[in-house]
Amino acid sequence: xxxxxxxxxxxxxxxxxxxxxxxxxxxxxxxxxxxxxxxxxxxxxxxxxxxxxxxxxxxxxxxxxxxxxxxxxxxxxxxxxxxxxxxxxxxxxxxxxxxxxxxxxxxxxxxxxxxxxxxxxxxxxxxxxxxxxxxxxxxxxxxxxxxxxxxxxxxxxxxxxxxxxxxxxxxxxxxxxxxxxxxxxxxxxxxxxxxxxxxxxxxxxxxxxxxxxxxxxxxxxxxxxxxxxxxxxxxxxxxxxxxxxxxxxxxxxxxxxxxxxxxxxxxxxxxxxxxxxxxxxxxxxxxxxxxxxxxxxxxxxxxxxxxxxxxxxxxxxxxxxxxxxxxxxxxxxxxxxxxxxxxxxxxxxxxxxxxxxxxxxxxxxxxxxxxxxxxxxxxxxxxxxxxxxxxxxxxxxxxxxxxxxxxxxxxxxxxxxxxxxxxxxxxxxxxxxxxxxxxxxxxxxxxxxxxxxxxxxxxxxxxxxxxxxxxxxxxxxxxxxxxxxxxxxxxxxxxxxxxxxxxxxxxxxxxxxxxxxxxxxxxxxxxxxxxxxxxxxxxxxxxxxxxxxxxxxxxxxxxxxxxxxxxxxxxxxxxxxxxxxxxxxxxxxxxxxxxxxxxxxxxxxxxxxxxxxxxxxxxxxxxxxxxxxxxxxxxxxxxxxxxxxxxxxxxxxxxxxxxxxxxxxxxxxxxxxxxxxxxxxxxxxxxxxxxxxxxxxxxxxxxxxxxxxxxxxxxxxxxxxxxxxxxxxxxxxxxxxxxxxxxxxxxxxxxxxxxxxxxxxxxxxxxxxxxxxxxxxxxxxxxxxxxxxxxxxxxxxxxxxxxxxxxxxxxxxx
Numbered sequence: 001x002x003x004x005x006x007x008x009x010x011x012x013x014x015x016x017x018x019x020x021x022x023x024x025x026x027x028x029x030x031x032x033x034x035x036x037x038x039x040x041x042x043x044x045x046x047x048x049x050x051x052x053x054x055x056x057x058x059x060x061x062x063x064x065x066x067x068x069x070x071x072x073x074x075x076x077x078x079x080x081x082x083x084x085x086x087x088x089x090x091x092x093x094x095x096x097x098x099x100x101x102x103x104x105x106x107x108x109x110x111x112x113x114x115x116x117x118x119x120x121x122x123x124x125x126x127x128x129x130x131x132x133x134x135x136x137x138x139x140x141x142x143x144x145x146x147x148x149x150x151x152x153x154x155x156x157x158x159x160x161x162x163x164x165x166x167x168x169x170x171x172x173x174x175x176x177x178x179x180x181x182x183x184x185x186x187x188x189x190x191x192x193x194x195x196x197x198x199x200x201x202x203x204x205x206x207x208x209x210x211x212x213x214x215x216x217x218x219x220x221x222x223x224x225x226x227x228x229x230x231x232x233x234x235x236x237x238x239x240x241x242x243x244x245x246x247x248x249x250x251x252x253x254x255x256x257x258x259x260x261x262x263x264x265x266x267x268x269x270x271x272x273x274x275x276x277x278x279x280x281x282x283x284x285x286x287x288x289x290x291x292x293x294x295x296x297x298x299x300x301x302x303x304x305x306x307x308x309x310x311x312x313x314x315x316x317x318x319x320x321x322x323x324x325x326x327x328x329x330x331x332x333x334x335x336x337x338x339x340x341x342x343x344x345x346x347x348x349x350x351x352x353x354x355x356x357x358x359x360x361x362x363x364x365x366x367x368x369x370x371x372x373x374x375x376x377x378x379x380x381x382x383x384x385x386x387x388x389x390x391x392x393x394x395x396x397x398x399x400x401x402x403x404x405x406x407x408x409x410x411x412x413x414x415x416x417x418x419x420x421x422x423x424x425x426x427x428x429x430x431x432x433x434x435x436x437x438x439x440x441x442x443x444x445x446x447x448x449x450x451x452x453x454x455x456x457x458x459x460x461x462x463x464x465x466x467x468x469x470x471x472x473x474x475x476x477x478x479x480x481x482x483x484x485x486x487x488x489x490x491x492x493x494x495x496x497x498x499x500x501x502x503x504x505x506x507x508x509x510x511x512x513x514x515x516x517x518x519x520x521x522x523x524x525x526x527x528x529x530x531x532x533x534x535x536x537x538x539x540x541x542x543x544x545x546x547x548x549x550x551x552x553x554x555x556x557x558x559x560x561x562x563x564x565x566x567x568x569x570x571x572x573x574x575x576x577x578x579x580x581x582x583x584x585x586x587x588x589x590x591x592x593x594x595x596x597x598x599x600x601x602x603x604x605x606x607x608x609x610x611x612x613x614x615x616x617x618x619x620x621x622x623x624x625x626x627x628x629x630x631x632x633x634x635x636x637x638x639x640x641x642x643x644x645x646x647x648x649x650x651x652x653x654x655x656x657x658x659x660x661x662x663x664x665x666x667x668x669x670x671x672x673x674x675x676x677x678x679x680x681x682x683x684x685x686x687x688x689x690x691x692x693x694x695x696x697x698x699x700x701x702x703x704x705x706x707x708x709x710x711x712x713x714x715x716x717x718x719x720x721x722x723x724x725x726x727x728x729x730x731x732x733x734x735x736x737x738x739x740x741x742x743x744x745x746x747x748x749x750x751x752x753x754x755x756x757x758x759x760x761x762x763x764x765x766x767x768x769x770x771x772x773x774x775x776x777x778x779x780x781x782x783x784x785x786x787x788x789x790x791x792x793x794x795x796x797x798x799x800x801x802x803x804x805x806x807x808x809x810x811x812x813x814x
Contacts, residue, residue: 002101006067006080012097013069013090019080024066029091029150032144032500039064039378043094045087046070047143051501052473053087062611086282088142095146100675104150106159107289108180108213110171110206112224113187114141115162117282117422120310120331125286125303126293127361130158135550136335140164142173149177151335155365163209171208182292183210183233183283185218185260187278198226202712207231207535219243219281222739224637238288245288250280259284269299273523283307306785308433310544312673313393313458314340316492317812318446324350325444329437332360334373340430341381343813346499347426348520350490352384354422356440358410358431359390371396371610373654378402384425389413433446446808449724451693453803455488457496457813460688463672464500465685467655475662476646480669482512482528487731487800488673488689489809491519498523510534510543517541526606535559539568544605548573548581553594560601565727569605574633576609576626585633592640599641606646606665607634615653615677623654627661644799652676675796676783687785691803692727698772707762712738719766723748724776727759731803732778735792737761744777745770 008016020680027041033056036042044065054072067080071566074081081404082644084090107122107674109115116138123134125395133156135148140162163174188203196202204227210216215234222242230233246262250274252420259280260269272283283304290300308632312326324347328340337357344353355378363370371393372638378386378400385403388394394406410431417440427444430438460487468477479502480486494505495515506526507513513525530538530545530557537558539546549554555813560568572591575582581741583591608631613619627649635649646664654661655676671677674687701721706712724743728734733741737756742749743763750763763776779785779799789796 001097006043006082009069009094010082012094013082014082019695020078020216021066021080023574023610024080024687026067028146028524030065031091031147033060035338036060036063036065037338037377038147040066043069045065045091045296047087048072051468058699073530079335086147091146092173092177094666096151098151098152098650099179102154102156102159104152104159105182105383106161106180106562107184108175108178108209109160109162109184109186110140110164111184111207112202114278114282114285114364115164117161117278117310117617118184118186118285120429121164121282121286121307122289124307125290126158128303131156132158132160133162135162136333136339138162138164142170145174145177148283153365165195165205166772168201168205171205173225175209175211179207179212181214182211182219183213183214183216185223186212186280186285187214187219188222191487194458203227217285217292217605220264221630230639236288237281237444238284238293243458245284245291247284258288261287261292266297268301269303269346270364272304272307274309306539313812314343316457317441318808319422319427319444320419320446323422323424323444325437325441326426326428327441328428329433329435329441332430332432333363334360334370334377337430337799338377338429341383344383344426344428345381346495348495348498348522349518350424350426350520352425352584354387354425354427355387356385356387356389356427356429356437358388358435359392361432367392367396368399370514371399375400375402387413389431389437410437410439414439414443421441436525441687441705443613450509451691451730451807453487454690454692455492455811456686456688456690457811459674459688460488460493460496460672461500462498462686463674464502464668466681467652467666467668467671470659471480471655471662471666476503476665477505478526478648478649478665479500479507479672480667481516481525482506482508483801484805486670486673486797487803489811490515491521491573492809494521494523496520503665510538510541513543514541524569524605530556532556532559539563539565542753544571545571546573548575548583550583550587550590550594553591557594557598557601563597564776566600567603568601569603571606571608572604574607574609574630574635575613576633577622577631578610580610582609585629588633588636588640592637592752594645595641599643604637604641604643606648606746607637608667609649611649611654614651614657616656623658626659632746656681669798673800675800687781689785689800690780691726691731692780693724693730693776693778695722695724695765695770695774695776696770698722698770706709706740707753709757710755712763713754717766719753720771721753721766721769722763722765722776723760724763726776726778727757729758730802731799732756732761733792733799735804736788737814741791742783744780745774747782749783750776764775 003531004026005023006019023043026043030042030044031047042065064808069082069087071087109220123132133152139148148264161178174241203225207227211550211594213233215236219235219239220237237243248260251258256271256273257275257280258269258271260475298660302318319325326344368439386400388406391408429441466724467471479497480776481494483489504524508528510527513527525543526545527543573582575584580801611623611626615622629651648665650666652669655666674683674685676682701719703715705715707721725730737752741752745768750765753764785799788799
């Protein structure tokens with residue numbers, strides 16, 4: 001087994017200087033300072049992107065990290081510092097070197113869609129005999145591939161890695177790290193089209209992954225390129241005709257598909273437990289690989305029949321007794337366990353953490369070493385309690401040094417579970433699929449209304465990172481989480497923003513800020529509408545008030561004097577044209593006098609204004625006038641009070657349109673939640689929310705009959721009418737009734753019939769095949785919030801904030 005030291009890493013990177021601790025052993029490569037579990041044996045790569053990681057080095061040294069790869073001139077005693085030109089390139093060089101130490105078959109997968117599914121299904125199909133190393137989740141980027149390849153060890157005899165690209169000249173690096181011997185090209189769709197001049201250019205870039213493979217699996221209809229003919233490998237094709245594996249027919253029977261194909265002059269039929277086109281194509285890809293590996297057809301049939309869905313993301317739900325449930329119950333290995341534990345530790349609203357964990361299979365290491373490693377991982381992540389389920393983890397229970405319970409199987413645990421044992425804690429449910437841990441999750445989850453608002457936290461992070469990329473690195477970012485984070489949640493959203501290091505949060509009222517504090521949020525929080533009666537609570541929870549009038553300012557000063565509180569941070573709002581709240585320019589003399597005469601009690605943290613029409617280029621002259629007035633006010637305030645403070649004036653639209661006015665801080669609102677305010681932003685933002693419900697009942701209604709209250713909707717034809725579980729009490733605007741709005745059912749628009757009721761709504765599904773229990777979408781990335789807002793002649797804010805809090809939020813995290 002290859003043992004890595006700081007000296008060997010230096011040799012790989014051609015670093016010639018002497019290191020103070022050359023024999024320091026390196027086991028883990030790290031790029032995120034928040035996710036280091038074993039600091040003493042980690043090598044940290046200080047990447048400089050949207051966040052400059054060099055700023056975290058002192059904290060990491062305090063944590064115990066001894067080895068760093070950097071791009072800036074930094075010096076710290078008794079730690080190894082390797083300075084390189086590009087930290088990501090250095091990480092990739094280490095991964096490339098590591099890959100050369102292993103002679104094993106490696107499957108490299110690329111394409112636009114289906115990469116992760118094919119990878120996970122191949123793992124399911126092949127791991128019975130093979131000790132498989134695979135990239136966790138969708139780690140297919142320049143960074144993710146490097147971290148995945150580093151996980152190969154001597155026990156593995158097959159690798160499966162996916163490679164994703166978004167622009168030209170990216171695949172060569174991935175190919176050199178993965179060095180696949182077997183290639184799979186999946187469906188070639190529209191993903192990442194924006195980065196390429198044509199589909200052919202995108203395909204040719206993807207084909208670079210297969211430059212040295214022995215065999216390439218693909219459907220010729222997705223690989224129309226002269227470049228594929230230049231590859232010297234064997235081409236294993238599948239498709240309709242003139243291919244190695246000829247698909248004769250596909251028949252869908254209930255919830256299964258029977259796929260009949262011809263291979264090597266023999267005809268076979270496999271059955272898969274899926275009916276969608278993507279699953280059928282992905283299963284054929286996998287079947288082709290097993291045929292190439294000479295698996296008997298009977299084994300292929302049996303295993304394909306047992307394919308299970310791949311959960312592409314873990315979900316976070318409200319649990320019983322004020323618990324939070326993180327459900328990742330579809331697979332388990334050390335890599336995915338560590339990723340899930342990172343998500344668990346984000347849940348700062350709970351001090352106690354519990355992990356429910358099954359046996360871990362195909363780890364490539366002996367059980368004593370494996371479960372000792374799991375114990376160390378749990379201890380380093382400061383997990384309080386382990387509930388282990390399975391014969392193996394139970395047999396090695398003595399290795400675990402934390403509060404622990406063990407059960408031989410899931411049924412045994414469910415027979416003994418006591419819901420009252422769980423209270424105000426975060427619980428990770430993490431298990432191999434065969435253990436059916438979804439039954440545990442259901443028992444622990446709070447029973448929810450079938451209408452749910454799903455929040456994709458990865459999309460939230462994407463949007464945050466986009467805006468971070470367009471502001472000056474020295475400009476701070478205040479995230480607006482007022483109004484229940486625009487309907488998306490409270491501390492659940494704030495937890496992610498805190499983890500990703502926003503500088504400030506802003507809420508409307510003191511009780512919103514108090515809830516965040518009580519749930520573990522430590523970021524500075526500005527309260528935009530503090531009330532005199534709430535000052536006591538505001539100060540108790542270290543919230544910072546926005547002060548906008550002499551009345552509220554004087555009242556707060558009097559409160560501070562009465563409590564003998566000194567240097568309390570405040571934010572002063574100025575009205576430069578909105579004429580809503582704020583001091584005006586002619587208030588400055590009196591304001592300055594009040595501030596300077598009470599400077600012992602207050603500290604001006606920031607001064608800000610609100611732009612009236614930053615999104616409207618027709619109002620740009622007025623916006624520039626506002627900015628000019630604000631600058632004059634701030635200059636005068638700073639000079640006369642002799643206090644330095646943060647200046648901020650830009651909302652979401654302003655961030656994109658007025659780069660010269662970013663100043664010291666910007667306030668990010670609706671854009672964070674995936675709603676673009678400019679055409680420029682639209683291509684980079686991802687909607688974070690999907691509001692969905694289900695069909696309760698379907699009725700056949702005759703032409704001429706009416707539907708709903710008031711007999712307003714008379715049918716013009718015999719129709720199928722579906723009643724769905726959402727109404728105006730859930731946030732579906734009543735004005736969308738009687739044909740104004742639509743809901744999305746199986747990708748098709750179903751018009752709303754009759755009046756929207758309090759708890760139910762009726763839709764016309766005459767032309768849409770469906771059944772009771774089917775999902776219905778109110779809005780998502782297809783039926784957009786913007787579309788509904790246009791139909792109602794309102795704005796997107798109203799649509800989002802009107803989603804009732806009785807609608808449960810479910811949070812997804814890849």
